[in-house]
Amino acid sequence: MSEHDKTFMRNFGLLIAGLMVFCVILIIFASKINEQILPTENPERERRIAERVAPVGGVYAGDTGRAALAEQQAQAASSAPTVAFDGSLDGEMIYNTVCMACHTTGAAGAPMLVAEAWTGRMDKGVDGLTASAIAGIQGEAGYMPPRGGRPDLSDEQVQATVEWMLNQL
Ligand code: HEC
Known part of the structure; x- marks a missing residue:
């Protein structure tokens, strides 16, 4: 092997080793970032919660809202056994x-x-x-x-x- 080849092999080896170290650093860095990101909410779960609180959490505004409220109250009054x-x-x-x-x-x-x-x-x-x-x-x-x-x-x-x-x- 000529002197020139030896130099090349040494430099190339160093380059590979450097890249490997860099790769490990990237892996550690990526997993750190991943820990900090909050787990994303399950959209299906959110939808079901919204569905469940809708009767109470619904916003009743204006005449439509008033009508809806009155209907709900009438229903509750007629279905509740009073005696x-x-x-x-x-x-x-x-x-x-x-x-x-x-x-x-x-x-x-x-x-x-x-x-x-x-x-x-x-x-x-x-x-x-x-x-x-x-x-x-x-x-x-x-x-x-x-x-x-x-x-x-x-x-x-x-x-x-x-x-x-x-x-x-
Ligand atoms: C928590 C216990 C309790 C329950 C439940 C209860 N009673 Fe009484 N009741 C008493 C007691 C104690 C007396 C006696 C009070 C006294 O005269 O000192 C009494 C007395 C009475 C008397 C006699 C009242 C008088 O003027 O002498 C009647 C009639 C009566 N109860 C009917 C009922 C009926 C009908 C029910 C169900 C709808 C009922 N009780 C449920 C405890 C109870």
């Missing part, structure tokens, strides 16, 4: 769902469905007893919340339930 159990007057069912918790166990001093527990109360009559069940009653025995804690019970429903209870004595 418990769809207004059912089934005293037994209401008792078992609402009143039993106290009146079957005697919890909180509630008169149980036995005649002795009601002797002192009977002279109030069905109407009087119904009235105190509607208003709630704080007596010697304990406290009963208005309508047994179910404000959505109608007067008629409470009355039907009291009648059913008295029939069990």
